[in-house]
């Protein structure tokens with residue numbers, strides 16, 4: 001059944017975190033659990049504490065990257081707080097995944113997280129609030145969670161895990177230009193993939209087109225820590241997140257996931273690198289090409305691929321593997337493995353053009369650069 005899911009409310013403004021207490025009063029929350037990590041806690045802990053005066057709240061700040069099911073179960077045992085009505089996740093993708101998972105376990109202690117799937121209701125018993133501290137992942141508005149189960153990665157999802165509320169405050173985001181670039185490019189690719197995915201709709205198209213335009217025009221300024229540009233990038237990352245969460249990510253993610261894992265390149269840089277080749281490949285489909293042409297008109301260009309490469313050059317995002325100083329012989333040696341990992345990637349199912357092994361090989365080879 002076609003359905004479009006997004007948070008019930010999005011609060012947004014720079015420094016709005018200082019009014020978290022007012023937001024919680026507005027939402028009639030009383031007993032609040034805040035999930036975060038040590039890094040965020042050391043930077044923003046005091047600020048959060050002072051905005052939460054008069055609330056019964058507790059911090060849990062021991063979230064590690066790619067959280068394990070075991071660590072979530074342990075956390076739930078430790079939390080022991082009566083009548084939690086609200087869980088707030090403040091952090092990047094891993095923290096928000098952790099917060100979603102704790103919300104499931106506190107609602108249904110006997111539920112096995114491995115059984116979460118898109119088709120069976122979860123029935124959360126508490127309000128889930130997401131406060132993202134990077135501008136890119138879209139986890140504050142997405143239905144997915146990625147967990148580690150012993151040594152395998154589990155990608156699970158259910159639309160009830162789309163947070164009830166998202167709070168967007170760009171004052172929480174990093175000042176490091178490299179992180180701003182890689183996370184912003186991730187959002188840029190989310191928007192392109194949401195737009196071209198075979199599950200796209202007019203709802204997701206509208207959000208994706210606008211996010212592409214805003215990120216294109218503002219990411220360079222945001223990297224120089226222009227506050228207005230950072231506000232816009234933070235909001236457009238969430239717009240792109242709503243778009244891909246209701247549509248899909250596709251071939252650039254399937255290529256970038258295996259490339260990033262093999263050569264230890266961060267997610268946004270990896271998926272961004274392959275985007276120009278994916279646009280070229282997907283342009284063989286007439287309807288998808290017409291969508292790219294629409295974006296080209298928005299960006300005031302005749303050639304969307306040239307425009308993206310020019311944009312990448314202006315911010316230092318590579319579009320050739322050789323620019324990452326990966327030797328050609330090492331890259332070629334790994335191509336079969338890259339292809340087989342990409343073929344197993346579930347994101348491929350959303351690509352508008354069917355992708356075969358030889359297509360992947362061609363793209364991987366061309367992406368190295370001459």
Ligand SMILES: [Fe+2]
Pocket residue numbers: 186190253267271
């Ligand atoms: Fe992504």
